[in-house]
Amino acid sequence: MLKALRKVELAIIGGSGLERLLEGVERTRVGTPYGLSNPILIGDVNGRAVAFLPRHGLEHTIPPHKVNYRANLYALRSLGVERAIATNAVGAINVDFEPGDLVIPHDFIDFTKWRYQTFYEGALVTHVDLSQPYCPEVRSILIRSAEEVRGRVWDKAVLVCTEGPRFETPAEIEAFRRLGADIVGMTGVPEAVLARELEMCYATLCYVSNMAAGLQSRLTVDEVKEVAERVSPIVERVLKNVLRSLPVERNCPCPHALRGARY
Numbered sequence: 001m002l003k004a005l006r007k008v009e010l011a012i013i014g015g016s017g018l019e020r021l022l023e024g025v026e027r028t029r030v031g032t033p034y035g036l037s038n039p040i041l042i043g044d045v046n047g048r049a050v051a052f053l054p055r056h057g058l059e060h061t062i063p064p065h066k067v068n069y070r071a072n073l074y075a076l077r078s079l080g081v082e083r084a085i086a087t088n089a090v091g092a093i094n095v096d097f098e099p100g101d102l103v104i105p106h107d108f109i110d111f112t113k114w115r116y117q118t119f120y121e122g123a124l125v126t127h128v129d130l131s132q133p134y135c136p137e138v139r140s141i142l143i144r145s146a147e148e149v150r151g152r153v154w155d156k157a158v159l160v161c162t163e164g165p166r167f168e169t170p171a172e173i174e175a176f177r178r179l180g181a182d183i184v185g186m187t188g189v190p191e192a193v194l195a196r197e198l199e200m201c202y203a204t205l206c207y208v209s210n211m212a213a214g215l216q217s218r219l220t221v222d223e224v225k226e227v228a229e230r231v232s233p234i235v236e237r238v239l240k241n242v243l244r245s246l247p248v249e250r251n252c253p254c255p256h257a258l259r260g261a262r263y
Contacts, residue, residue, distance in 0.1 A: 007080035008042055010243060011051040013072070013191065014087035015228065016060050019052050021045050021236055030075035034116075035068050037075030046244045051081055055187055064164040064186035070116050073194040082250060083138060084195055085242060086188070086204040087235055089224055090159065091212035093173055094182040097154060099227050102146050102234070103183055103206040105159040108133055109176070110189045113163045117190045119197050125263045128196045135201035137252040138242075142203055145241035150234055157182035159206065161189035170214025184212050201254045205238060207231045 012018055019025065022043030030037045041052045053072055056062045076084060090103065097103065110117075120126035146153040160176045162168055164186035168176075176184060183206060195202035209224040210216065 008049045008051045009080055009082045010048060010246065011053060011076045011081040011084040012087070012239060013053045013055055013084055015056065015089070016054045016058055017232060018087065018236065018239070019054070021239060022050060022052055030071075030078055032071045032074040032078070034070040034074055037068070037071045038062070040075060040079070042079075045240060048243055050243060051076060051079055065112075065114065067187065069190050069194055070119060073191065073198060073200070074119070077198045077200060081200065082255075083135070083201040083246060085138065085142070085239065086191060086202065087239075088159075088185045088188055088204055088206045089209040089228060090183040090185040090206045091168075091173075091210050091219075092182070092208045092215070093160070093177050093184055093212050094157070095215065097182065097208050099208050099210055099223075100231055101152070101154060101208045102150055102231075102238070103154040103157045103208060104139060104142050104146065105157045105183065105188075105204060105206060106134065106139070107158045108188055108192065109158060109160040109179060109181055111160055111162045111176075112189055115163075115190055117193055119194065126197065126258065126261050128193070128257055128261050130193070130196065132253070133192050133196075134203040135252050135254050137250065138201050138203040138246070141242050141245050142205055142238070145245060146205065146238045148241060149237045154182075157206075159188050159204075160184045162186055167219045168213050173212040173214050183208065196254070196257050199255050199257045201250060201252060205235065207235060
């Protein structure tokens, strides 16, 4: 295990393969009050130090409901990370969306069941504001970067997060549609909430890997992997653009998320 030798202010959270973005990689794991984090790779992208955390592990061996979200986010913050950009494969509920489309959600609905949702479980009662669940500054740069690379991007969408690891039923998808959801995934929450509690900026770049249950006859992991391979070069280009475009200083409410949040 290597120990990080420098402060890292930017992070990418996503699937294995995105480590290709990094140059001069070193690897570390961080012990936290919530357990050991996933392996974290630290390197340079466009001359900026970036940490990459593979959400499902380097070999994609951790299912979505078993990811230690608290340890992972706490570890990134302890390394100095102030901004995290996530990537997520999602199913489309909105019939205007198609496999391969890029989506940058502005809101979410949480239908997870057994995940630890907060760092604050003791006497320091804390209620963070999620009126803007994703960092507005990072979101705007994500949208602009995606438009430059891809042209077409869905810049507003509601993500519903389910527990997994099974896919959803057609009846569940219909219920989510009636609630106003556009896309469905298994990893978007509680990452966004935990990042806010740590006063980190967080936004996510989603790509549609399939139409949700009931909108196509059958769902398979093979289809998800095939679309991921096809979209991966585009996602990498968008992320490079974002990392290049982020200003050094943060100009958003995220650094002050705990003001007025505690009793």
